[in-house]
Amino acid sequence: MTATEPRATVEEPRPAPHRARTTVLAWVTSTDHKRIGLLTLGTAVVLMISIGGLALTMRAQLAQPQLDVLSPDRYNQFFTMHGSGMIYLVMTPFAIGLGLYLVPLQIGAPNVAAPRTTMLGYWLYLGGAVTMLSGFATSSGAADHGWYAYPPLAGTRFTPGPGVDLWIAGVALAGTGMLLMAATVLWTALVKRTRGMTLLRMPVFSWSVVATNLMVIGAFPSLLVAMGILAAGRVNPAIFSDNTWNIGYQHVFWFFGHPVVYVMFFPFVGAVAEVLAVFGGRRYFGYKITVVSLLAFAALSMSVWGHHMFSTGQAENDYYSLTSILLLVPAGLEYFGFLATLLGGRLRFPTPMLFAVAFVPQFLIGGLTGIMIATPAVDYQVTDSYFIVGHWHYTLAAGSLFGFFAGFYYWFPKATGLLLRERIAKAHFWFWLVGTNATFLPMFWLGLHGMPRRIASYLPQDGFGTANLIATLGSGLLAIGTVLFVVDVVVSIVRPRRAPDDPWGGFTLEWATSSPPPPQNFDPAHPVPPIHSYAPLLDLRAGEGRA
Amino acid sequence: MDYRGVFDQVFGLQVWIAAGVFVLVTGLLLGALVLNRARRRDKLPFAAAEHNPLEITFAVFLGGAAAFLVWLSLSNNHRLDYGDTLAVAHQTGLAPGRQPVRVDVTAFQWCWSAAYPGSTTTVSGSCATPAARPVIVVPQGVPVEFALTSRDVVHAFWVPDLAVKRDAYPDHVNTLLMTFPETGQWLGRCSEYCGTYHKDMDFYVRAVPPAQYQAFVQTGALPAGAAT
Ligand code: HEM
Numbered sequence: 173m174t175a176t177e178p179r180a181t182v183e184e185p186r187p188a189p190h191r192a193r194t195t196v197l198a199w200v201t202s203t204d205h206k207r208i209g210l211l212t213l214g215t216a217v218v219l220m221i222s223i224g225g226l227a228l229t230m231r232a233q234l235a236q237p238q239l240d241v242l243s244p245d246r247y248n249q250f251f252t253m254h255g256s257g258m259i260y261l262v263m264t265p266f267a268i269g270l271g272l273y274l275v276p277l278q279i280g281a282p283n284v285a286a287p288r289t290t291m292l293g294y295w296l297y298l299g300g301a302v303t304m305l306s307g308f309a310t311s312s313g314a315a316d317h318g319w320y321a322y323p324p325l326a327g328t329r330f331t332p333g334p335g336v337d338l339w340i341a342g343v344a345l346a347g348t349g350m351l352l353m354a355a356t357v358l359w360t361a362l363v364k365r366t367r368g369m370t371l372l373r374m375p376v377f378s379w380s381v382v383a384t385n386l387m388v389i390g391a392f393p394s395l396l397v398a399m400g401i402l403a404a405g406r407v408n409p410a411i412f413s414d415n416t417w418n419i420g421y422q423h424v425f426w427f428f429g430h431p432v433v434y435v436m437f438f439p440f441v442g443a444v445a446e447v448l449a450v451f452g453g454r455r456y457f458g459y460k461i462t463v464v465s466l467l468a469f470a471a472l473s474m475s476v477w478g479h480h481m482f483s484t485g486q487a488e489n490d491y492y493s494l495t496s497i498l499l500l501v502p503a504g505l506e507y508f509g510f511l512a513t514l515l516g517g518r519l520r521f522p523t524p525m526l527f528a529v530a531f532v533p534q535f536l537i538g539g540l541t542g543i544m545i546a547t548p549a550v551d552y553q554v555t556d557s558y559f560i561v562g563h564w565h566y567t568l569a570a571g572s573l574f575g576f577f578a579g580f581y582y583w584f585p586k587a588t589g590l591l592l593r594e595r596i597a598k599a600h601f602w603f604w605l606v607g608t609n610a611t612f613l614p615m616f617w618l619g620l621h622g623m624p625r626r627i628a629s630y631l632p633q634d635g636f637g638t639a640n641l642i643a644t645l646g647s648g649l650l651a652i653g654t655v656l657f658v659v660d661v662v663v664s665i666v667r668p669r670r671a672p673d674d675p676w677g678g679f680t681l682e683w684a685t686s687s688p689p690p691p692q693n694f695d696p697a698h699p700v701p702p703i704h705s706y707a708p709l710l711d712l713r714a715g716e717g718r719a
Numbered sequence: 720m721d722y723r724g725v726f727d728q729v730f731g732l733q734v735w736i737a738a739g740v741f742v743l744v745t746g747l748l749l750g751a752l753v754l755n756r757a758r759r760r761d762k763l764p765f766a767a768a769e770h771n772p773l774e775i776t777f778a779v780f781l782g783g784a785a786a787f788l789v790w791l792s793l794s795n796n797h798r799l800d801y802g803d804t805l806a807v808a809h810q811t812g813l814a815p816g817r818q819p820v821r822v823d824v825t826a827f828q829w830c831w832s833a834a835y836p837g838s839t840t841t842v843s844g845s846c847a848t849p850a851a852r853p854v855i856v857v858p859q860g861v862p863v864e865f866a867l868t869s870r871d872v873v874h875a876f877w878v879p880d881l882a883v884k885r886d887a888y889p890d891h892v893n894t895l896l897m898t899f900p901e902t903g904q905w906l907g908r909c910s911e912y913c914g915t916y917h918k919d920m921d922f923y924v925r926a927v928p929p930a931q932y933q934a935f936v937q938t939g940a941l942p943a944g945a946a947t
């Protein structure tokens with residue numbers, strides 16, 4: 173090693189270490205990225221469970237023909253709040269919050285750039301969540317126009333009542349919050365890397381967050397414009413008598429709406445990559461090509477939005493089909509990295525690894541069906557049917573959520589200093605593995621056999637009963653798995669078992685500091701180790717002849 | 720246009736390709752797990768962390784696969800007249816005597832109506848029960864152009880058995896050109912969410928021989944004993 177190790181950014185002054193206060197007030201006013209990150213992740217987990225409850229109720233309603241668990245209007249409110257809640261309030265905050273917690277640690281920075289702006293981002297998100305959900309407390313109920321709120325239906329003429337107003341305001345607030353948070357985390361990765369942490373030594377996870385946040389910055393302003401159009405239509409519904417505004421809204425919305433889909437899985441691809449490498453006991457295979465694919469994927473994602481509009485008769489279908497299908501190139505390269513790492517590893521199977529391994533084939537089902545619906549001749553049949561519902565739940569619930577759980581079990585000991593119980597965690601995994609497939613596989617069949625999405629009930633003669641019953645039973649398994657997940661977290665807190673600094677033999681900088689990390693992330697007892705690659709701790713062990 | 724035929728061909732091929740990819744990836748994955756168990760490795764099977772020639776070859780292969788799938792998608796979309804985004808008769812270059820029969824279909828919250836240009840015949844219903852579903856009558860064997868619009872919000876005209884769907888917008892007319900080679904009756908549904916009773920917006924499309932169709936357009940009713 174030469175004396176002039178490349179210095180990525182200016183050295184930050186590290187204030188003398190101090191003990192962090194743990195009062196509620198200290199938490200909610202904190203400017204520490206770890207605390208803001210944990211607040212974001214914690215809020216999103218609580219919301220995931222409650223919004224998942226809406227889904228279970230819907231599944232109960234659909235278990236058999238003509239059930240009366242929910243009235244049609246209630247059902248419509250539930251799918252709207254479930255879908256929009258999962259997207260704006262759960263998966264996006266998971267994605268951005270995980271990056272907020274981990275990126276400064278992984279790049280050896282003491283904190284996020286602009287911590288107060290980041291804090292404001294959290295508060296906007298929380299405010300947005302409360303505003304959106306408060307629609308349930310109004311006399312006409314919560315919003316019921318679906319997660320993309322097409323006008324004219326979402327205008328005051330067809331959907332009066334404050335639920336929609338609250339929804340629009342809430343989405344705008346939460347969207348702004350996520351935009352701020354993504355911007356500060358991106359800025360952190362660009363300017364606050366420690367000595368030796370060049371861009372091409374950032375861990376795959378941090379790169380996935382960079383690509384994610386670039387998409388957020390490119391796409392979320394468009395969401396705010398879309399909410400502006402809806403707000404204008406709430407005041408003056410006459411604008412939606414004009415087709416230009418209706419179809420224009422769809423273009424503006426989907427210009428945001430497609431990239432956000434990738435925001436909701438990129439960080440989990442990154443998390444799965446880290447987990448596969450660490451529990452494969454080897455350097456991640458194909459680092460550079462993975463980084464290039466993530467960036468190419470993010471860039472392409474801005475050009476595919478019209479594939480949501482193939483059946484509108486008002487979009488250039490060939491163009492959007494072309495750009496959408498091209499996505500298989502970066503996606504395929506990412507899979508190459510996954511598989512080569514697995515094939516070239518000495519595998520261990522603690523819970524994070526189980527979720528990461530299951531992510532690979534399950535997310536693949538989402539991707540393969542994605543190519544099908546990127547083909548207009550196929551999409552004319554399956555769009556807006558249960559086939560689509562199956563498709564995105566494979567990407568998001570069977571895919572991203574598995575990546576999220578892989579990350580959760582992997583980094584929980586780091587973030588809390590506590591160990592989870594492996595046996596409960598593994599039971600959670602198996603319930604979810606069987607549950608997701610039982611819930612979402614029958615949906616492809618239902619869609620191909622003519623079941624439209626967003627219907628509150630169906631008739632016996634439709635012949636949808638058996639497949640729906642299987643789906644509902646599957647969602648019951650998901651519910652049991654989720655209870656186990658909560659139990660695991662509670663047990664780990666009530667009967668703490670201390671986690672060591674590096675329980676898994678990790679490769680990246682966060683495993684070099686204490687669990688949980690000190691306020692400035694690294695201190696004299698836990699200095700930033702030298703960095704020569706994207707797996708600095710592996711290098712260190714290799715140097716000491718330990719790997 | 721034969722939406723169902725094109726759908727079956729394209730989707731059928733894609734399902735085979737997807738199944739192949741899935742089996743390959745899952746096979747490699749399970750292979751890795753099983754080998755790992757069997758050997759209880761004490762060192763890595765291979766140490767390399769990248770292999771540029773292999774990666775680039777694979778990228779080129781993926782590019783080729785994408786090119787094939789794009790070709791498959793676009794050429795079949797052209798067979799369907801680009802999903803009728805362009806003026807229908809113009810696109811298909813139909814002979815003058817073979818101009819399509821037009822049926823004006825209007826969606827509304829929460830049912831459908833149909834009108835036949837040049838005739839006072841209309842079809843409507845309430846969709847509240849299966850018996851109250853409107854039956855849109857069309858001639859068998861000649862091209863039919865549905866002119867779709869909406870009176871209020873966005874709906875979508877979907878006939879699952881025929882694999883065809885097109886949205887119906889207010890202040891805009893979408894066209895859908897198709898031929899019904901056989902007589903018969905098919906269930907249609909609204910597939911774009913449109914409010915409280917979206918779930919009930921079902922209808923039928925019924926294709927009858929041209930002579931019976933003529934009688935229907937003139938009298939507003941199908942002759943007794945009409946083909947089903
Ligand atoms: C894991 C358990 C889950 C179950 C059982 C479930 C179930 C459902 C059901 C029954 C619907 C209604 C389908 C319809 O009527 O058209 C639905 C819609 C939806 N779900 Fe999920 N879901 C789950 C997880 C997720 C996750 C993790 C996401 C992540 C973003 C998600 C996103 C959506 C969206 C966007 C919609 C569409 C809402 C709309 O049509 O506006 N779901 N889900």
Ligand SMILES: [Cu+2]
Pocket residue numbers: 429430433476477479480
């Ligand atoms: Cu999309």
Ligand SMILES: [Cu+2]
Pocket residue numbers: 874875909910911912913914917918920
């Ligand atoms: Cu509808």
